[in-house]
Amino acid sequence: MCRKLTDTQRQSILENAIKLIGSRGIARxxxxxxxxxxxxxxxxxxxxxxxxxxxxxxCLDHSLKFLSDTILSASAQSTSLADxxxxxxxxxxxFAEEHPEYIRMYYAITGSSDPEETLxxxxxxxxxxxxxxxxxxxxxxxxxxxxxxVSPRILSFCFDNLLMxxxxxxxxxxxxxxxxxxxGDADDEELIKGVVAFAKSGLGLKEPxxx
Amino acid sequence: MCRKLTDTQRQSILENAIKLIGSRGIARxxxxxxxxxxxxxxxxxxxxxxxxxxxxxxCLDHSLKFLSDTILSASAQSTSLADxxxxxxxxxxxFAEEHPEYIRMYYAITGSSDPEETLxxxxxxxxxxxxxxxxxxxxxxxxxxxxxxVSPRILSFCFDNLLMxxxxxxxxxxxxxxxxxxxGDADDEELIKGVVAFAKSGLGLKEPxxx
Amino acid sequence: MCRKLTDTQRQSILENAIKLIGSRGIARxxxxxxxxxxxxxxxxxxxxxxxxxxxxxxCLDHSLKFLSDTILSASAQSTSLADxxxxxxxxxxxFAEEHPEYIRMYYAITGSSDPEETLxxxxxxxxxxxxxxxxxxxxxxxxxxxxxxVSPRILSFCFDNLLMxxxxxxxxxxxxxxxxxxxGDADDEELIKGVVAFAKSGLGLKEPxxx
Amino acid sequence: MCRKLTDTQRQSILENAIKLIGSRGIARxxxxxxxxxxxxxxxxxxxxxxxxxxxxxxCLDHSLKFLSDTILSASAQSTSLADxxxxxxxxxxxFAEEHPEYIRMYYAITGSSDPEETLxxxxxxxxxxxxxxxxxxxxxxxxxxxxxxVSPRILSFCFDNLLMxxxxxxxxxxxxxxxxxxxGDADDEELIKGVVAFAKSGLGLKEPxxx
DNA sequence: TATGAATGAGCTTTCATTCAT
DNA sequence: AATGAATGAAAGCTCATTCAT
Numbered sequence: 084m085c086r087k088l089t090d091t092q093r094q095s096i097l098e099n100a101i102k103l104i105g106s107r108g109i110a111r112x113x114x115x116x117x118x119x120x121x122x123x124x125x126x127x128x129x130x131x132x133x134x135x136x137x138x139x140x141x142c143l144d145h146s147l148k149f150l151s152d153t154i155l156s157a158s159a160q161s162t163s164l165a166d167x168x169x170x171x172x173x174x175x176x177x178f179a180e181e182h183p184e185y186i187r188m189y190y191a192i193t194g195s196s197d198p199e200e201t202l203x204x205x206x207x208x209x210x211x212x213x214x215x216x217x218x219x220x221x222x223x224x225x226x227x228x229x230x231x232x233v234s235p236r237i238l239s240f241c242f243d244n245l246l247m248x249x250x251x252x253x254x255x256x257x258x259x260x261x262x263x264x265x266x267g268d269a270d271d272e273e274l275i276k277g278v279v280a281f282a283k284s285g286l287g288l289k290e291p292x293x294x
Numbered sequence: 295m296c297r298k299l300t301d302t303q304r305q306s307i308l309e310n311a312i313k314l315i316g317s318r319g320i321a322r323x324x325x326x327x328x329x330x331x332x333x334x335x336x337x338x339x340x341x342x343x344x345x346x347x348x349x350x351x352x353c354l355d356h357s358l359k360f361l362s363d364t365i366l367s368a369s370a371q372s373t374s375l376a377d378x379x380x381x382x383x384x385x386x387x388x389f390a391e392e393h394p395e396y397i398r399m400y401y402a403i404t405g406s407s408d409p410e411e412t413l414x415x416x417x418x419x420x421x422x423x424x425x426x427x428x429x430x431x432x433x434x435x436x437x438x439x440x441x442x443x444v445s446p447r448i449l450s451f452c453f454d455n456l457l458m459x460x461x462x463x464x465x466x467x468x469x470x471x472x473x474x475x476x477x478g479d480a481d482d483e484e485l486i487k488g489v490v491a492f493a494k495s496g497l498g499l500k501e502p503x504x505x
Numbered sequence: 506m507c508r509k510l511t512d513t514q515r516q517s518i519l520e521n522a523i524k525l526i527g528s529r530g531i532a533r534x535x536x537x538x539x540x541x542x543x544x545x546x547x548x549x550x551x552x553x554x555x556x557x558x559x560x561x562x563x564c565l566d567h568s569l570k571f572l573s574d575t576i577l578s579a580s581a582q583s584t585s586l587a588d589x590x591x592x593x594x595x596x597x598x599x600f601a602e603e604h605p606e607y608i609r610m611y612y613a614i615t616g617s618s619d620p621e622e623t624l625x626x627x628x629x630x631x632x633x634x635x636x637x638x639x640x641x642x643x644x645x646x647x648x649x650x651x652x653x654x655v656s657p658r659i660l661s662f663c664f665d666n667l668l669m670x671x672x673x674x675x676x677x678x679x680x681x682x683x684x685x686x687x688x689g690d691a692d693d694e695e696l697i698k699g700v701v702a703f704a705k706s707g708l709g710l711k712e713p714x715x716x
Numbered sequence: 717m718c719r720k721l722t723d724t725q726r727q728s729i730l731e732n733a734i735k736l737i738g739s740r741g742i743a744r745x746x747x748x749x750x751x752x753x754x755x756x757x758x759x760x761x762x763x764x765x766x767x768x769x770x771x772x773x774x775c776l777d778h779s780l781k782f783l784s785d786t787i788l789s790a791s792a793q794s795t796s797l798a799d800x801x802x803x804x805x806x807x808x809x810x811f812a813e814e815h816p817e818y819i820r821m822y823y824a825i826t827g828s829s830d831p832e833e834t835l836x837x838x839x840x841x842x843x844x845x846x847x848x849x850x851x852x853x854x855x856x857x858x859x860x861x862x863x864x865x866v867s868p869r870i871l872s873f874c875f876d877n878l879l880m881x882x883x884x885x886x887x888x889x890x891x892x893x894x895x896x897x898x899x900g901d902a903d904d905e906e907l908i909k910g911v912v913a914f915a916k917s918g919l920g921l922k923e924p925x926x927x
Numbered sequence: 928t929a930t931g932a933a934t935g936a937g938c939t940t941t942c943a944t945t946c947a948t
Numbered sequence: 949a950a951t952g953a954a955t956g957a958a959a960g961c962t963c964a965t966t967c968a969t
Contacts, residue, residue, distance in 0.1 A: 109321070110321035115960090130933075134961080204468065206471060209476065230491075230495070238488070262451065264417060266448050274451075277449070277451075280443065280444050281496040284441070284495045285493065285495050325944085336943090340945080536939065547955085549953075552953070627891075627897065631898065656899075656902065658898055658900055659899050659907060669877075686846045687849075688873050699866040699867065703874040706917045746962085751931090758931060758964090758965085760928085760929055
């Protein structure tokens with residue numbers, strides 16, 4: 084009846100799906116819910132996405148674009164490794180606060196999908212950040228900026244683990260509660276400073292003189 | 295057919311539920327599956343657990359006992375902070391390898407449940423380890439063993455974040471894939487050594503002379 | 506809520522399904538229709554029959570029992586081949602008039618199912634009558650009662666073809682109309698007499714003297 | 717895109733519909749399938765055919781033209797009743813082998829449609845052959861070529877029943893299986909000869925001397 | 928006039944929950 | 949007190965039909 088979905092509507096499907104998955108989990112998000120939230124019919128969703136799973140994968144891809152853009156941009160603006168680390172920590176928390184549904188959905192999908200498929204997701208999700216961090220730390224190691232007794236890949240794994248927790252913290256009730264259990268009422272600033280300090284030492288980063 | 299459920303049977307219900315949730319996820323685990331796997335009737339499960347959600351909460355509690363026992367025991371055996379950290383890192387990976395279903399279930403439940411309820415879970419889950427780590431690090435800080443420029447609570451938060459990833463890594467396909475993306479083929483030993491080294495530096499741990 | 510289906514109810518499911526398929530065809534018979542007509546819930550049908558197809562196969566089996574009983578009984582009562590042929594022709598029309606839904610359903614199923622599966626149906630359906638007719642005619646041929654220039658199997662095929670049409674005629678609008686187109690207003694008696702006469706001559710049956 | 721449908725296209729719609737119905741059955745043939753197979757849009761089909769049912773009726777009509785042409789032509793070429801019967805038997809099997817989709821579709825439609833409507837189909841389908849056979853046999857009866865104790869209409873009904881089975885046999889798995897159950901491995905030639913012999917005797921056909 | 932995307936009723940199937948036994 | 953068959957709401961998905969373009 085409506086003639087060809089507008090781009091807005093197509094976007095709307097993904098975004099509403101992401102929001103719904105983020106807030107209720109995959110199992111409790113129905114195609115009908117998504118259709119209604121997006122103001123389209125059930126049928127049209129199946130026009131664009133083969134089935135529920137395919138739609139959810141598209142949601143993941145959609146949100147990953149945002150995430151990787153954020154990471155790459157923070158990375159590009161950094162003037163030094165130390166600066167980059169702090170930027171990344173900050174955008175991790177900020178992104179989570181501004182687009183909590185993306186992180187939530189990402190968590191819901193990785194946690195609920197068929198084990199076999201999570202492999203593919205993992206590659207897609209981590210490829211961007213892993214590659215970026217590895218490159219960053221490899222360079223730093225060669226430049227003697229960081230410790231050399233641990234491989235840069237494991238170091239970036241550790242670093243990403245910390246960032247990941249910052250992502251989850253603040254946008255998912257569970258992780259928020261966890262943060263409170265650990266950190267009490269420490270505010271974002273204190274948290275970020277603390278985590279960055281921990282990470283810098285963990286990497287064995289030699290602070291430039293004047294710091 | 296009318297004998298009261300033995301304790302063994304009640305245990306069995308929880309353990310089978312945990313196994314099933316861990317391997318298939320919440321949505322694909324049915325009460326009937328659990329009943330059959332445990333050799334009891336569907337009805338009796340509803341005698342003991344109000345509904346599916348309540349049963350899953352009980353599963354969580356059940357598995358947390360194992361986890362906290364493991365942590366407390368590792369902690370108790372440790373001769374120094376450095377030793378304790380390494381012990382904890384090792385049992386994290388080992389526990390995950392020996393009881394993957396516990397970690398998987400924990401992840402499935404925190405990821406899929408009603409956001410509101412995860413708060414309660416979080417408190418329950420983290421209370422044990424958080425308390426233990428906080429105490430450990432507070433003591434260490436007072437003894438001048440670790441850095442004092444970051445609050446011990448944030449330090450234990452960082453430390454737990456790393457352990458958590460070790461838990462997930464190795465028992466959940468997604469995190470296993472993620473590890474591969476980051477660390478390539480580095481083996482468990484190299485991974486643990488690397489993570490512990492990172493954590494020690496992150497905490498600013500002064501190695502005792504003779505080590 | 507009702508505790509265990511009574512035998513009557515289970516029968517009722519099959520019989521209602523047969524009636525519905527017979528009157529509306531397979532595609533337009535829904536599980537919900539059958540459940541409602543039988544006074545049971547939708548779910549319970551899936552307790553007893555894996556899926557729609559399985560239910561329909563059960564319907565076929567159910568109705569075939571009636572059909573084969575009818576045929577065998579007519580066959581058993583016959584005093585001679587000529588007598589048997591007439592009996593069979595009569596029960597064919599009579600059965601169709603008394604249980605039109607059985608014939609209709611049989612037709613609907615053979616016509617609509619997956620081609621591959623009709624093979625199995627065919628064997629089940631025809632095994633009874635084919636075997637009976639073959640035996641009958643083989644004996645008759647050996648006794649010199651019927652022609653010997655055509656194999657008894659082809660003769661029974663021809664004979665069954667005629668009976669089949671009598672089955673369909675009178676219980677399925679299409680075949681009834683077809684009968685009218687051909688035979689005009691000839692009544693059942695005239696039709697049966699004519700068909701039997703045709704068949705007898707076709708088989709080359711030598712009428713016993715006194716007839 | 718707005719050119720009026722050519723006759724070829726309209727033909728194509730019918731023929732593709734027939735093929736699809738013949739191979740998959742009515743329920744599994746969608747308007748979209750037919751449109752795509754015919755290279756036209758879904759909408760245009762609704763321009764020419766009120767709905768799915770109407771389209772299928774048109775398919776039936778279309779295929780009946782072929783069938784009646786075949787019958788009339790066989791009939792016209794025949795030099796005697798005996799010759800005509802054999803010709804008709806042969807073209808029945810041959811037509812079914814060459815255009816199985818027509819027979820299959822005819823069967824699918826008569827079996828699945830609304831019972832009430834099959835009346836109309838029946839008249840249309842049988843009108844041609846019934847009229848032809850009736851005329852043939854009436855003439856033969858008057859000429860004393862065949863038995864006179866059974867009305868020519870019932871005789872032609874019997875004869876058509878046999879031909880109908882030859883039609884179905886060989887192009888529909890169910891009837892093919894049925895043939896095997898009855899006739900074993902008897903080949904087409906043996907089958908035709910047998911059926912024709914049966915029918916000739918059934919009609920009481922006096923073979924002309926020199927045959 | 929032809930198009931084909933959009934519609935949404937309706938289908939099969941699942942499974943948490945109930946309750947007669 | 950335990951059983952497990954029955955329930956029926958609700959899910960994913962299909963497809964005949966419509967109608968803006």
